[in-house]
Amino acid sequence: MEKIYETAHAKINLGLDVLGKRPDGYHEVRMVMQSIGLSDTVTIEEGEGLTVETDHGGLAGGPDNLAWKAAALLARSCGKTPNVHIRLNKKIFLAAGLAGGSSDAAAVLRGLNRLWRLNMTAADLEKLAAELGSDIPFCVTGGTALAEGRGERLTALPEAPKLLLVLAKPKLEVATGWVYGNFRQDKVGSRPDIDGIIKALEQGAAAKLLASCGNVLESVTIPAHPVIAEIKQKMLAAGAKYALMSGSGPTVFAVAESKEITASILTALTELDLETAVTTTVQKERI
Incomplete structure (x- = not known):
């Protein structure tokens, strides 16, 4: 079969x-x-x-x-x-x-x-x-x-530079519908530069790419679940180049320059009750 x-x-x-x-x-x-x-x-x-x-x-x-x-x-x-x-x-x-x-x-x-x-x-x-x-x-x-x-x-879009990532998810669930339902434009502190991301991808410029990233849904999910901000802070303090919530959350991803830094990030997160993984960006599927 x-x-x-x-x-x-x-x-x-x-x-x-x-x-x-x-x-x-x-x-x-x-x-x-x-x-x-x-x-x-x-x-x-x-x-x-x-x-x-x-x-x-x-x-x-x-x-x-x-x-x-x-x-x-x-x-x-x-x-x-x-x-x-x-x-x-x-x-x-x-x-x-x-x-x-x-x-x-x-x-x-x-x-x-x-x-x-x-x-x-x-x-x-x-x-x-x-x-x-x-x-x-x-x-x-x-x-x-x-x-x-x-x-x-x-x-x-042009393929992103290969990025080494640490993922961390707190033991909670966030409903996408709830996040969008509670989204308010006047609560957004900063926005991603989507055109800047596209330009950085076209240029293969990893530093410019990260400088343009962002997620407006953090303005909803983080106030409801402050542990997300704590995860971001610990990741950055442990050497991450960048940290951001993915989608409506609650997972946070950190961009690391080396396996040594991924290990430092994971160590910094051990006192929190999290699911974690180390991975990379990947290319598209062929059909």
Whole structure:
């Protein structure tokens, strides 16, 4: 029996700006998104009906799981009966601002495209993915991209310089809908320079890139969870070149210059109750 294996990469936001509220209730965003090496493994094979199995006790595998929804949507769109079993081996932190569920769903779309020999293009899959969630179109191929609209309008950008990263997530969950619902423009202290990020990527200038990064959603999540600011402070004090919350949080990523500095950052964080990982930025998937 054929088995399909897909790697579902997490993402961080190098820049996240919110421009305003849209008539459809979503927020208009302008973001630079970046795939990272921290990843889940998604295994797909033929089965009886549609089933999703996870190895994480905190994640259900039923119809509410984005991987399940992705398989059902693709099956409907191409007239297939989704007799498949999907297994998710989780390494991406849950409810973390790293697009773990979105990346799993995108991996299911890629994997079923291969299993069912549909020959759909990345653009085809991204269009379907937009029906499921705002981050999923980016996760179809990942890499480095400008995301606009509600996150579904993508423009590929030059690959980011390879960055060594330390990720840290406090033991709390942050609902994306709550963060956007409580976002107020007048509470934003500083904004990312999205055009500056794009220019730095075009020039391959890592220092200019980091100087332009930022995330306006910190203005919501940090006041509610001050531990995020504490994590950032400890990372910087331990030698990180830069530290920023990813997405709606609560995960913080730090950019380190060396493995020695990653070790110092991890040591500085030991007194806090965190999930941590060391990883790097990665390039886009090929379909």
